[in-house]
Amino acid sequence: xxxxxxxxxxxxxERGHFGRYGGRYVAETLMPLILxxxxxxxxxxxxxxxxxxxxxxxxxxxxxxxxxxxxxxxTAHFGGARIYLKREELNHTGAHKINNCMGQILLxxxxxxxxxxxxxxxxxxxxxxxxxxxxxxxxxxxYMGEVDIERQQPNVFRMKLLGAEVKPVQSGSRxxxxxxxxxxxxxxxxxxxxxxxxxxxxxxxxxxxxxxxxQSIIGEEVRQQLQEAEGRLPDTLVxxxxxxxxxxxxxxxxxxxxxxxxxxxxAGGYGLETGKHAASLAGGTPGVLHGNxxxxxxxxxxxxxxxxxxSAGLDYPGIGPEHSWLHDVGRVQYVSITDQEALDAFHLCxxxxxxxxxxxxxxxLAQVAKIAGDLPRDHxxxxxxxxxxDKDIFTVxxxxxxxx
Amino acid sequence: MSRIANRFAALRRAGRAGLxxxxxxxxxxxxxxxxxxxGLPAAGADLIExxxxxxxxxxxxxxxxxxxxxxxxxxxxxxxxLAMVRRFRARDAETPLILMGYFNPIEHYGVxxxxxxxxxxxxxxxxxxxxxxxxxxxxxxxxxxxGLDFIRLVTPTTDDARLPAVLVNTxxxxxxxxxxxxxxxxxxxxxxxxxxxxxxxxxxxxPLAVGxxxxxxxAAAAVARVADAxxxxxAIVARITANLDAEGRATAALVPxxxxxxxxxxxxxQAARG
Numbered sequence: 001x002x003x004x005x006x007x008x009x010x011x012x013x014e015r016g017h018f019g020r021y022g023g024r025y026v027a028e029t030l031m032p033l034i035l036x037x038x039x040x041x042x043x044x045x046x047x048x049x050x051x052x053x054x055x056x057x058x059x060x061x062x063x064x065x066x067x068x069x070x071x072x073x074x075t076a077h078f079g080g081a082r083i084y085l086k087r088e089e090l091n092h093t094g095a096h097k098i099n100n101c102m103g104q105i106l107l108x109x110x111x112x113x114x115x116x117x118x119x120x121x122x123x124x125x126x127x128x129x130x131x132x133x134x135x136x137x138x139x140x141x142x143y144m145g146e147v148d149i150e151r152q153q154p155n156v157f158r159m160k161l162l163g164a165e166v167k168p169v170q171s172g173s174r175x176x177x178x179x180x181x182x183x184x185x186x187x188x189x190x191x192x193x194x195x196x197x198x199x200x201x202x203x204x205x206x207x208x209x210x211x212x213x214x215q216s217i218i219g220e221e222v223r224q225q226l227q228e229a230e231g232r233l234p235d236t237l238v239x240x241x242x243x244x245x246x247x248x249x250x251x252x253x254x255x256x257x258x259x260x261x262x263x264x265x266x267a268g269g270y271g272l273e274t275g276k277h278a279a280s281l282a283g284g285t286p287g288v289l290h291g292n293x294x295x296x297x298x299x300x301x302x303x304x305x306x307x308x309x310x311s312a313g314l315d316y317p318g319i320g321p322e323h324s325w326l327h328d329v330g331r332v333q334y335v336s337i338t339d340q341e342a343l344d345a346f347h348l349c350x351x352x353x354x355x356x357x358x359x360x361x362x363x364x365l366a367q368v369a370k371i372a373g374d375l376p377r378d379h380x381x382x383x384x385x386x387x388x389x390d391k392d393i394f395t396v397x398x399x400x401x402x403x404x
Numbered sequence: 405m406s407r408i409a410n411r412f413a414a415l416r417r418a419g420r421a422g423l424x425x426x427x428x429x430x431x432x433x434x435x436x437x438x439x440x441x442x443g444l445p446a447a448g449a450d451l452i453e454x455x456x457x458x459x460x461x462x463x464x465x466x467x468x469x470x471x472x473x474x475x476x477x478x479x480x481x482x483x484x485x486l487a488m489v490r491r492f493r494a495r496d497a498e499t500p501l502i503l504m505g506y507f508n509p510i511e512h513y514g515v516x517x518x519x520x521x522x523x524x525x526x527x528x529x530x531x532x533x534x535x536x537x538x539x540x541x542x543x544x545x546x547x548x549x550x551g552l553d554f555i556r557l558v559t560p561t562t563d564d565a566r567l568p569a570v571l572v573n574t575x576x577x578x579x580x581x582x583x584x585x586x587x588x589x590x591x592x593x594x595x596x597x598x599x600x601x602x603x604x605x606x607x608x609x610x611p612l613a614v615g616x617x618x619x620x621x622x623a624a625a626a627v628a629r630v631a632d633a634x635x636x637x638x639a640i641v642a643r644i645t646a647n648l649d650a651e652g653r654a655t656a657a658l659v660p661x662x663x664x665x666x667x668x669x670x671x672x673x674q675a676a677r678g
Contacts, residue, residue, distance in 0.1 A: 015538060025507060025534040027463040029559040029584050032566060171469055177460065184462045189585035191561055288508045288534065289460060301481040302512025303459040 008255035008331050011322065016205020016292075019328060021321035024204040026291045029188045034291075037195075038206040040111045045213065050106065057102050061135070062092050064099075064217065068225035068382070073352040078372035081236070081379035084229075086222055088246065088386045089357065095387030096218060096246045097128035101197055103214035105132040108195035115194045116140040119183040121148055121176035121242065122313030122360065123155025124387055125199030130164035140164040143182040145175040148312045155391050173306035176242075176316045180290050200243025201320030204291030208320050215249025222382055223253055230380060236261045236371075239384040240363040241334075242278065242314035244323045246386035255331060263371075264323065265363040267309035268336035278307035279336040280319040281327050294321040310339035310395060311359035313387070341366040343399055346389065358387035359395065407500040407528045408553055408576040411450060412611040412632060421628035422450035423673045424613055425666055426504065426637030428471040429454050429488050430480025432644055436654040437475070440644075440662050441492050445499045447663040448670020451613075451633065453531065456485050456505030463533045465588040467638040470645065474652065482509045482518070486525045493526030502555060502576070504531040507543065515543055519550045529553030529576040537569050544573050557581050558604065567607050577611040579635065580604060582627075588638025591617035598630045621672030628676035636669055 011018040024034060044050040058064040067087045075083045088096035101118075108116060116133045117140070120126030126142040133140035142159055146168045149156050159166050172178035180203075187196045201208045201215070219237075226234055237254060239247035241264045254260040269277030277283055280295040287296040289304060297305040297317035307317040326332040345365035350356045357365060364383050372381060389396070397404050405413070415422045425444055430437050444452055457475040461468060489501060503522065510518050510532065522530070529552055535543055537556070544554040553576030561584055562570055571578070580600055582592035592600075597614055604612055614627045615635025619642075627634040643665045647658035 024536060024538050026536060027533050027559075028536055028557045028570065029463075029561050029581065031536045031538070032561045032563065171466075172459065172473075181460055181462050185465075185586045188463065189589070191584045285512075288506075288511055290462070291534075296508075298508070298512065300512075301483075302509035303476060304508070 008326070009252065011325065012205060012209050016209070018322045018325035021286070021293050021324040022205055022208060023293050024291060025288045025293065026204045027188060029191060033187070033191055034204050036111070041107060041206050041210050044107055044110055050110065054103055054106055058099065058217065062098050062102060063090065065221045065225070066090050068222060068229065070229070071353050074349065077348070077352055078369065080373045080377065081375035081381045082377065083368060083372060084226065084380065084382045085355070085385045086218060086250065086382055088218060088384060089355070089388035093124070093128045093131050094390065095124040095128065095358065096215060096249065096384070097125045097199060098131065099217055099249070100199065100211050100214040100245060101125070101128040101132045104195070104197045105136055108197070109136060111195065113193060113195035114138065115190065116197055117143070117183050117186050117194055118197045118199060119143045119176065119179035120199065121179065121315055122311065122358070123148070123152040123159065123391060124313060126164070126166070127155050127158050127162070129197050129199070130159040130162035133164065134162045141186065142166050143169050143179040143186070145169045145173070145179050147174040148176065151395055152312055152391060153394070175306070175312070177304065177318070184290070200245040201248045201322060202243045202290060202292055202294065202318060208292065208322055211245050212248045212252055212322060215245050216252045218246065218249035218384060219251060219253035222250065226380065226382065233257055233260055234380045234382045235259070236263065236379065236381045238263045238265070238364045238367050238381060240265045240314065240360045240386065241319060241323060242267065242316045242360065243318070244320040246384050248320060248322060250382070250384045251332060262332040263367055264332055264334050265367045266334060266336045267311060267314035267363060268338040269308040271338050272336055276308040277336065278309040278314050278316060280317060281324070281334045282336050284317070286324065289318055292321045294318050294324045295327070310342065310399070311363065313358070313360040314363065335367060337363040337366045343396065345369055346396060355385065356389035357385055358389045359392045361386045406553065406576070407498065408451070411500050412577065415450060415632065420677055421631060421673055422633035423448060423624065423670045424451040424453060424615070424633050424635040425449040425640055426453040426455060426635065427640055428457050428468065428475050429485035430457060430475030430478055431471045431641070432474050432648055432652065432654050433478045434480060434484065436658060438488055438491060439659045441488060442495055443659065443663050444666060445496055447666040449499065449666055451500045451502065453502045453504045453635070453637070454485065454489065456482055456503055456509060458506040458509055461506060463586055465586040465638060467588045467641045467645065471641045482513045486521050489525040489527055500528045501526065502529045502531060503527055506534050507532050510543060515546060519547055519552060523550055523552060527552065529555050531555045531557065531579060533557065537572060540573055548573060548575060555579055560584050560600065571608050574610065577613050577633065578604065578608055580612055580614045580631070581616045582614050583616050585616070587616055589617070591619070591623065594626045597627060601630050621668045624669045625672040625676040628673040634673055640665060
């Protein structure tokens with residue numbers, strides 16, 4: 001890869017590779033479409049009118065900028081580092097997902113596409129996609145695994161209210177990876193009029209780079225907000241990763257600031273030793289799936305293994321290719337957090353800050369719980385609170401043995 | 405000359421198109437799959453595609469998805485697939501055999517090891533659905549260096565501007581996917597196929613096979629009138645599915661039923677230009 005050695009922010013190369021990861025591993029039917037998306041995106045991102053339009057909707061519809069909140073009681077609870085929460089859960093639809101959906105639907109409109117499809121795990125990306133589709137009056141089909149439909153009923157209903165068709169996916173493990181397979185099958189079939197809004201920094205090039213760019217507003221705002229609040233850069237950034245879009249969005253603007261440490265939390269499920277987890281980096285090996293080369297959970301024959309996490313949004317056997325690269329070069333530290341640790345952090349955040357986090361960012365909060373107490377009081381941690389937890393109250397009640 | 409080139413030359417001499425059949429290795433179980441494979445030439449298959457089962461077959465429809473999962477459940481692997489080819493080759497030295505599937509199991513097995521083992525087993529070529537020309541360095545280029553044909557799919561979305569890039573490293577034959585979509589779900593009209601074939605003929609000398617959506621001897625015959633070969637997959641796999649018992653095990657009728665169906669397809673193809 002021809003990347004200057006003094007930057008981590010130049011990738012991908014023109015063929016969509018981050019080091020050895022990424023690429024465009026798709027069937028020939030899709031190649032012309034993917035090349036068209038790439039060309040349209042390259043044109044749009046250099047067009048001030050596109051940026052202006054996106055900024056307008058992010059401000060007046062999504063509600064950006066999202067606040068950066070000093071969590072004083074959490075800070076006091078751990079007795080160490082000062083903890084800031086990047087409040088992505090306050091965005092319209094309750095998660096960071098809409099930052100990307102807004103960018104992609106504006107691109108779809110620019111390309112003259114008339115139908116939107118998407119995959120979803122927790123349903124946050126599905127809801128965000130259904131929302132922007134409703135906003136622009138485009139028909140929308142969301143693919144969702146049957147297992148996820150079962151555990152994310154509120155979001156399923158939300159998508160239907162927004163006018164989306166939610167198609168249950170019965171193949172494979174009936175979770176996010178299978179929903180992505182099915183969305184790709186739809187796209188292959190409806191090549192003429194359909195735009196596929198991928199929800200994370202994965203898939204064939206240009207999606208990993210495009211989704212990262214749309215999510216980078218998270219980190220750009222943090223840089224400015226923390227400058228105003230503390231007059232300096234953060235010391236540590238923490239975010240959860242399934243595919244890794246909120247983490248990529250928070251980290252990317254800081255990759256070339258050597259004093260900023262970054263920690264991403266994979267879903268450790270019942271624990272890495274049990275084999276029931278979604279930690280592609282800690283428990284996987286590089287392979288090719290869903291259009292890109294990246295770390296995957298797979299068996300000795302190269303068959304994809306079902307992931308497990310209490311959080312449907314992290315329940316994916318892969319990870320974005322840029323994360324695989326950042327992992328290998330050591331710029332970002334990747335750790336895993338178990339279901340139980342995430343649940344504990346969920347309760348702690350809810351009780352001490354009055355914020356019910358989604359189970360996904362609860363994994364990031366659990367990492368903060370592990371390190372904050374040992375850090376000096378002037379150490380600044382920023383955690384991406386990527387989504388709100390209303391969708392998860394049934395799962396949490398279940399874990400507590402409470403019947404709602 | 406390779407077995408694939410030999411076979412198409414012989415078909416040309418005979419003045420007819422060929423029948424290419426697809427089944428998944430290990431479906432519905434290793435023994436039954438071997439019996440199906442071994443009997444395909446006698447049933448009338450001119451070329452054989454053997455599917456390498458994968459957990460996430462993104463370009464395949466419900467029939468082949470289910471077929472892949474059945475094969476994996478009974479323990480089929482890439483090593484097992486190659487073993488099936490070796491046993492087939494011990495009985496048949498002539499019929500071209502092409503492996504078809506997705507890249508991840510191959511990469512996991514190791515590209516060099518896979519190519520060496522495939523060559524030694526008697527494989528003639530491969531179709532790897534998720535490796536477009538943009539990723540040729542991974543497998544296509546080393547496969548060609550080993551003398552194995554890398555057979556590429558061309559689709560209705562592959563326009564004249566892109567076609568030359570797709571053809572660059574393609575060998576054996578060109579596989580025209582007649583619809584935009586997944587396997588076994590829709591069919592193109594005879595006119596659409598004829599128009600596509602005449603477009604492709606302007607760009608390549610390679611034999612042209614047409615597949616996706618061919619389910620009957622009549623449909624196979626229609627393709628055989630304009631193309632060099634007709635590919636049938638999902639419809640054969642459907643005969644396997646239809647002959648499983650309630651527990652998903654092969655019934656005694658399964659192998660003969662599959663071969664009977666292949667024979668009817670072969671008759672359609674052979675009579676097409678009569």
